[in-house]
Amino acid sequence: MENLFEKGMINLAHAAVTEGVNGPGRRFTVWAQGCPRHCGGCFNPDLIPFVEKTLVSPLALAARALSSEIDGITLSGGEPFDQAGVLSEFIRAVKTARPAMTAIAFTGYEIEELQKNGGEAPKLLDALDLLIDGPYEEKKPCRDNLRGSKNQRIIPLTPEGEALALKISSSGTPEVEISISKEGDVIISGFPSPELAFALRKKLSPGG
Numbered sequence: 001m002e003n004l005f006e007k008g009m010i011n012l013a014h015a016a017v018t019e020g021v022n023g024p025g026r027r028f029t030v031w032a033q034g035c036p037r038h039c040g041g042c043f044n045p046d047l048i049p050f051v052e053k054t055l056v057s058p059l060a061l062a063a064r065a066l067s068s069e070i071d072g073i074t075l076s077g078g079e080p081f082d083q084a085g086v087l088s089e090f091i092r093a094v095k096t097a098r099p100a101m102t103a104i105a106f107t108g109y110e111i112e113e114l115q116k117n118g119g120e121a122p123k124l125l126d127a128l129d130l131l132i133d134g135p136y137e138e139k140k141p142c143r144d145n146l147r148g149s150k151n152q153r154i155i156p157l158t159p160e161g162e163a164l165a166l167k168i169s170s171s172g173t174p175e176v177e178i179s180i181s182k183e184g185d186v187i188i189s190g191f192p193s194p195e196l197a198f199a200l201r202k203k204l205s206p207g208g
C-alpha cells in the first residue's frame, strides 16, 4: 500500500464537485488512480491500472478543494489507501483551513486489514470521519446507503462521521451523477447497474 509514483504527489484520476452520490451535501470528490483489487463488475475499470495520470501535490489539491463551495470531501477510486500518506496530507490541509469540513473515503480494503497492515493506512484512517469499506462483490448487489454490495460497511470514525452516517441512512437510494472535471474528463459516479454503466460509458466516450 505504498505510493508507486513520485514521492509526495497524489496520482489523481479525476477531481470534481459532486452532490449526493458520494456522501451528503456538495463534496469535492477525488478519484485516485490505481487499485489492486480487480473486483468483477467494477464500476470504474479505467481506474484500476497503476499508471501515472495527473500528479498533484496535497497542498495544490487542497487549494483547489477550498476554492469550491463544498460541505466536505470524499475519496474514491481506484483505491485511496494505496496513496494513504499523501491523501491524509490533503485532508489535513483542507481541515486545517476549514475545520468544519468532513472527510469520507470508499475503500476496497476492510478496516481490519487497514488497521493491521500498518504503513500509512492508519494516518488516513485518523484523518477521516467515515469509511465505506470492503471490495465490490458482484453477486451481492445492494443499492442503498452508498454501498455497491451488501458486504460493504458504513463505518463512522468520529462524532461527525456518526452524523454523516445518520444522514446517509435516511437519504434513500443514490442516483447516478455525471460530472465534468476541470480537465474536461466525464466522470460517472453513483451506483448504475453494470448495463447502464456500460451504456453510459459508450455514449459518453469520444465518438460514442
Ligand code: SF4
Pocket: 035, 036, 037, 038, 039, 041, 042, 043, 044, 045, 047, 048, 077, 078, 079, 107, 108, 109, 135, 136
Ligand atoms: S475496490 Fe473498487 S475500484 Fe477497486 S476494483 Fe473493486 S470496485 Fe473497482
